[in-house]
Amino acid sequence: MSVRTHIRNYLSSLNKYLSRLDKADAGEVIKEIESHILDAVDAREAAGQPVDIKQILSGFGPPRDLASQYVDHILTGTPPPKGFxxxxxxxxxxxxxxxxxxxxxxxxxxxxxxxxxxxxxxxxxxxxxxxxxxxxxxxxxxxxxxxxxxxxxxxxxxxxxxxxxxxxxxxxxxxxxxxxxxxxx
Amino acid sequence: MIKDTIKHEKWDSQLRKGSLELVVLASLNGRQAYGLELLKSLQQLPTMQLSEGTLYPLLDRLKREGLIAAEWYQEGDSRPRKYFQLTDEGQIKLAALTDRWRQSVADIEYLLDHPGPDPLFEE
CATH class of the missing domain: 1.10.287 (Helix Hairpins)
Structure with missing residues (x-):
């Protein structure tokens, strides 16, 4: 799989798990993460290093876990500290x-x-x-x-x-x- | 020895979890930064090995709470990047958290400096 395909797969999977958010919120998350990934890829290329896309993506964790962190705080607010x-x-x-x-x-x-x-x-x-x-x-x-x-x-x-x-x-x-x-x- | 390192990693990660908000607010104090930049500079610090998957959702939450503001900028030919900076509310929150942090550190230092058998506090 090419680097682009890896990125596309990751983002489309993330998008799927973000489906409980409204389109604008989900789109913003995708745009931000895509920008980070492409930046990181560019930085490796500019430094003449091999691009290990799996390693870059692993920093974000599985799309489902990443999405659930956004979904949790966007839909229910931050879980209140005890006593709140x-x-x-x-x-x-x-x-x-x-x-x-x-x-x-x-x-x-x-x-x-x-x-x-x-x-x-x-x-x-x-x-x-x-x-x-x-x-x-x-x-x-x-x-x-x-x-x-x-x-x-x-x-x-x-x-x-x-x-x-x-x-x-x-x-x-x-x-x-x-x-x-x-x-x- | 290996077991010790693992234990310390766990301790680091617990401590980081509790202080993450303060860490991010402090790193944005008086400067703008985009996600990758913030991550790279924090990772220069030995106990601040946080991951993308932790940083981005946190930035999003702080933005929703009004503590930081975000804006997309494009410089020259580069890709547009989302820059974050503190809001006034974030500045106030940072000051409050800083006080609490310094108090905790002072309390722990006090405990470390006063081993027994003498009582912790003078009568």
């Missing part, structure tokens, strides 16, 4: 916030479906899934003044379907919340 609890608290707060909004979102939708199914049992005339405008819109309403020219589509089927939907959303929300909780530290 303030920084950790912020990360924990963010995850808690996410967990909480997920809980509100999921349970709210489940509750709406559940209530929809139950109310249909008591006010079958006033609530339901309707199509209006010749099937161009579908609406769920709870009103005694229905859309003009609308037609109810599901009828009593709305009750089991809404309740099944409610259960599925409940289960899904619980699963997602449990997964999020695992990610909290």
């Amino acid at each position: 609890n303030a920084i950790k608290k912020i990360t924990r707060g963010v995850t808690k916030g996410l967990w909480f909004s997920m809980a509100v979102f999921g349970y709210l939708i489940a509750a709406m479906l559940g209530v929809l199914g139950l109310i249909k049992l008591f006010f079958p005339q006033d609530i339901g899934l309707w199509t209006a405008a010749q099937g161009n819109t579908v609406v769920i309403t709870f009103t005694d003044a229905n859309f003009p020219m609308s037609r109810e589509v599901l009828g009593w089927w709305l009750v089991p379907l809404a309740l099944i939907g409610c259960t599925l959303v409940l289960l899904l929300t619980r699963k997602v919340l449990a997964a999020l909780k695992n990610g909290m530290n």
Whole structure:
């Protein structure tokens, strides 16, 4: 393999492992390291020494290890020294916030479906899934003044379907919340 | 004898890890340098055998923390190089780390200068 090929392979492998960074950050890292390698090669050539590209590249270590050092501090910040609890608290707060909004979102939708199914049992005339405008819109309403020219589509089927939907959303929300909780530290 | 050298290498590397930030900030104090240049000059010092793979990610981190600034320059026909220099914030950090470093050295010197059986401190 020629010197150029070695360099190209190393940089493309590094680029692959930097893929979690945005393009500009990864590009800057590649450009900087390429500039160093080419400089080092030139210096050897100018001094009339044989160019041992493997040795030059070995100073950077395996592309994966090199990339992970950049990825670590760019994506997560420098790991805080022990005792720096303030920084950790912020990360924990963010995850808690996410967990909480997920809980509100999921349970709210489940509750709406559940209530929809139950109310249909008591006010079958006033609530339901309707199509209006010749099937161009579908609406769920709870009103005694229905859309003009609308037609109810599901009828009593709305009750089991809404309740099944409610259960599925409940289960899904619980699963997602449990997964999020695992990610909290 | 060989075992001793290995032990010292380990000690050097531990010490270097802890003081690396100070080393890099100090080497950029009052001067600009690009990566290869910095590496070559640090490697002139017996206990500063750091590698490219250590130096570049560190420079990137210091830049992100605002302690050093980087800019690409091209002189004449040469390839563009990325030059680093201290920022004001870096200067302040360097001063703080220098104080801590000197204090540690003074503390260790004190311990070395006061072997037993006398107590470490006069009553």
